[in-house]
Amino acid sequence: MAEQTEPFRLLSPDGAPVGDTDVGLEAEDLRALLRWMILARRLDRECIALQRQGELTVYPGFEGQEAAQVGSAFALGPEDFVFPSFRELAAALVRGVDAVQYLWYHRGTWHGGPYDPRATRFGPICVPVATQIAHGVGYAMGLKLDGAPACSLTYFGDGSASEGDFHEAANLAAVFAATAILFCQNNGWAISALHGRRSEPVPQRRRGAALAGARPDRALPHLAGGTGARQRRVRCGVRAGGRNAGGRGPRRDHIYAGAAGRVDFRLGLRRPAGVPRAGAGGGARRRWLSRSRWWPR
Amino acid sequence: MAESFTMVAALNAALRDSLEHDDRLLVFGEDVGRAGGVFRVTDGLQDAFGEQRVFDTPIAEAAIAGAAIGLALAGWKSVVEMQFDGFSYPALDQVISHWAKFRQRTRGRVDLPIVMRIPSFGGIKGKEHHGESPETYYVHTAGLKVVVPSTPLDAYRLLRLSIADPDPVIFLEPKSRYWSKEEGALTVDGPRIGEARVLREGADCAIVTYGAMVTRVLAAADVLAAEGVQARVVDLRSLVPLDLSAVGAAARDTGRVVVVHEAPKTLGMGAEIAATVMEEAFDYLQAPVARVTGWNVPYPPASLEDLYLPSVERIAEAARRTVAY
Numbered sequence: 001m002a003e004q005t006e007p008f009r010l011l012s013p014d015g016a017p018v019g020d021t022d023v024g025l026e027a028e029d030l031r032a033l034l035r036w037m038i039l040a041r042r043l044d045r046e047c048i049a050l051q052r053q054g055e056l057t058v059y060p061g062f063e064g065q066e067a068a069q070v071g072s073a074f075a076l077g078p079e080d081f082v083f084p085s086f087r088e089l090a091a092a093l094v095r096g097v098d099a100v101q102y103l104w105y106h107r108g109t110w111h112g113g114p115y116d117p118r119a120t121r122f123g124p125i126c127v128p129v130a131t132q133i134a135h136g137v138g139y140a141m142g143l144k145l146d147g148a149p150a151c152s153l154t155y156f157g158d159g160s161a162s163e164g165d166f167h168e169a170a171n172l173a174a175v176f177a178a179t180a181i182l183f184c185q186n187n188g189w190a191i192s193a194l195h196g197r198r199s200e201p202v203p204q205r206r207r208g209a210a211l212a213g214a215r216p217d218r219a220l221p222h223l224a225g226g227t228g229a230r231q232r233r234v235r236c237g238v239r240a241g242g243r244n245a246g247g248r249g250p251r252r253d254h255i256y257a258g259a260a261g262r263v264d265f266r267l268g269l270r271r272p273a274g275v276p277r278a279g280a281g282g283g284a285r286r287r288w289l290s291r292s293r294w295w296p297r
Numbered sequence: 298m299a300e301s302f303t304m305v306a307a308l309n310a311a312l313r314d315s316l317e318h319d320d321r322l323l324v325f326g327e328d329v330g331r332a333g334g335v336f337r338v339t340d341g342l343q344d345a346f347g348e349q350r351v352f353d354t355p356i357a358e359a360a361i362a363g364a365a366i367g368l369a370l371a372g373w374k375s376v377v378e379m380q381f382d383g384f385s386y387p388a389l390d391q392v393i394s395h396w397a398k399f400r401q402r403t404r405g406r407v408d409l410p411i412v413m414r415i416p417s418f419g420g421i422k423g424k425e426h427h428g429e430s431p432e433t434y435y436v437h438t439a440g441l442k443v444v445v446p447s448t449p450l451d452a453y454r455l456l457r458l459s460i461a462d463p464d465p466v467i468f469l470e471p472k473s474r475y476w477s478k479e480e481g482a483l484t485v486d487g488p489r490i491g492e493a494r495v496l497r498e499g500a501d502c503a504i505v506t507y508g509a510m511v512t513r514v515l516a517a518a519d520v521l522a523a524e525g526v527q528a529r530v531v532d533l534r535s536l537v538p539l540d541l542s543a544v545g546a547a548a549r550d551t552g553r554v555v556v557v558h559e560a561p562k563t564l565g566m567g568a569e570i571a572a573t574v575m576e577e578a579f580d581y582l583q584a585p586v587a588r589v590t591g592w593n594v595p596y597p598p599a600s601l602e603d604l605y606l607p608s609v610e611r612i613a614e615a616a617r618r619t620v621a622y
Contacts, residue, residue, distance in 0.1 A: 112402020113402055113403050117370070131391060134360045138369075138371070164359065168363075169363065172360045
C-alpha cells in the first residue's frame with residue numbers, strides 16, 4: 001500500500017464521488033454494507049437504552065464507527081479471523097456472531113466470548129487494551145506456518161497504540177512477515193492523552209515496525225483497504241477515522257450530549273443533535289449510491 | 298549401567314521427543330533457536346526441526362505470550378521460554394488476563410496448549426533479576442497449572458506431561474539444578490501433574506518442599522537420621538493442582554510438618570501448605586507447622602545469597618524444634 005497520511009476517500013462529505021469509486025463491488029454488496037451499518041446503529045442505540053434501563057452492564061457504544069467496522073469485516077473471507085477489542089459489535093454482526101450471545105457479555109452473564117470463537121472466527125471480547133494485538137499476530141504466524149491463504153484482523157483503539165503491547169505485536173508481525181491486519185479505530189476518545197498530543201499518529205508510527213499502512217475514510221475505503229491488504233497478503237496497519245459519537249462508556253452522559261454536535265458521520269447518516277433517530281437513513285452515502293450505477297433505480 | 302542425564306539434557310530430550318511426537322508443536326522465545334538457549338536447554342533443536350518450528354523472537358515477552366494464544370487458535374501448540382524469572386514479568390498481563398481465563402471465557406471451547414518455561418529461583422550467584430521465585434504469582438492465578446521439577450528424570454516427565462496438557466502450564470525450572478545428574482530411563486510413566494512424590498519415608502516428621510530445595514531437604518533428612526529422627530520428604534512437583542491427599546497423609550502419618558521453599562515467607566507456598574494441613578489433618582497435629590523460607594526482602598546480591606536461601610542446617614533445626622515440640 002502506498003504511503004499515505006491523508007485519508008483515502010471515495011466519497012466527499014457532501015456525497016460526491018472522489019476519484020475512481022469502482023472497488024469491484026456488486027450492487028448487492030453495497031446494499032448489504034448499508035444494511036449492516038443501519039442495523040448496527042439501531043442495535044447500538046438499543047443497547048445504550050438497555051444499559052440505561054439496567055438490562056445491560058457497562059456497554060461501550062460505537063455510534064460513528066459503523067463504517068469502519070462493517071467495511072473492514074465485510075472485506076474478510078470466511079477463513080480470516082477477527083480479534084476484537086470490546087467495541088466491535090458491528091463487526092461481530094457482519095461475521096455472523098449471534099447478537100444475543102454477544103450481549104451475554106454486556107448483560108453480565110458470562111465473561112469473554114459467550115459465542116463460539118472458532119465457528120464464528122471472531123475472537124473473545126478483549127478488554128485489556130492492546131493485548132489482543134499479539135493474539136492476532138500470533139494467529140497470522142500460525143496461518144503462515146500452514147501456508148494458509150488467509151489473514152487475521154485485529155481491532156484496537158487509538159489509545160491502545162500507547163501501550164507497549166501494540167509496539168511489541170507490530171514488531172512481531174514485521175519480523176515474521178505475518179499476514180496480520182492491525183486495524184486502529186481512532187474514535188477520538190483515547191485514554192487519556194488525545195491524538196495529536198502524543199507521538200506520531202498510528203499510520204506514521206507503524207513505519208517504525210516496517211508495516212504497510214493506509215488511512216481510509218468511510219465504509220468503502222475500509223473495504224478497499226481491507227481487501228487490498230488481503231489480496232496482496234501484506235502486513236497492514238490501518239487507522240480508521242470515525243469518531244465515536246457516544247463517548248467511551250455509557251456513564252458519560254455529558255460527553256454523549258456534548259459530542260452529538262460534532263459527530264463525524266462516517267455512516268453518512270446525520271443524526272440531529274437532539275433525540276437520536278433510531279435507524280435513520282439517507283445522507284451522503286445514499287445520495288452517492290442513488291447517483292451510482294449500483295443503486296437500484 | 299543406566300544412562301545418566303543432567304536436567305538440561307533431560308529437558309532438551311523432552312522437547313526433542315515432544316517435537317518429534319507432535320508436528321503441531323512449536324518452541325520459541327529469546328535466543329532459543331540458533332543460540333540454543335541461555336542454559337542450552339533448546340540446544341540443537343532448530344537444527345533438528347527447522348526454523349519454522351524452533352525459532353527466535355524479538356525480546357518482547359508480552360508479544361511472545363500473546364502470540365501463543367493466536368497460534369493456539371490457529372491449531373498450534375507452543376512451548377515458550379522466558380529467559381529468566383526476573384524477565385518473565387512483562388508477560389504477566391497476557392498470562393493473568395488471557396492464558397488463565399481463556400478456557401472459561403470461551404465456555405470451555407478453546408484449548409490453550411501452551412507451556413511457559415521459566416529458569417527460576419536462586420542458588421547460582423546470579424545478578425539481580427536472575428534469582429527470583431515467581432511461583433506465587435502464578436499459583437494465585439486461577440486457571441494456570443504450575444509445576445516445578447526437582448530432578449532430571451522428573452523434569453523430563455513433567456515437561457512431556459505439560460506439553461501434552463490442553464491447558465496452560467507454567468514450568469519453573471530450578472536453574473541451580475540444571476547441571477545435577479540422575480541415572481535412569483527417560484519416561485513419562487510415573488506420577489502425573491497434580492501428584493506429589495515421597496522421596497524418603499519417615500515417621501517422625503514430614504518435610505514438604507519442591508524444586509531446588511528438595512536436594513537440601515534430603516541432605517537435612519540425612520543429618521536428622523544420624524540423630525535418630527526419621528523425616529518423610531515430600532516433593533510436591535505440582536503446585537497447581539496441589540496434591541492435597543499427599544500433604545494430608547504426610548501430616549496425619551507424622552503429626553509434624555515442616556515446609557521449605559526459597560520464596561519469601563509471606564503468602565508463599567508454605568502458608569498454603571500450613572493452612573491445608575490445618576484443614577486436612579488438624580486433629581493429628583502434634584506441633585505447629587514450621588516454615589523455612591527465604592526472607593521477606595528483595596533477592597539479595599550473590600555475596601549474601603547463602604544467608605537468604607534455606608540451608609541444610611536451617612532446615613534440620615526447624616525439624617528438630619518441630620519434633621521436640
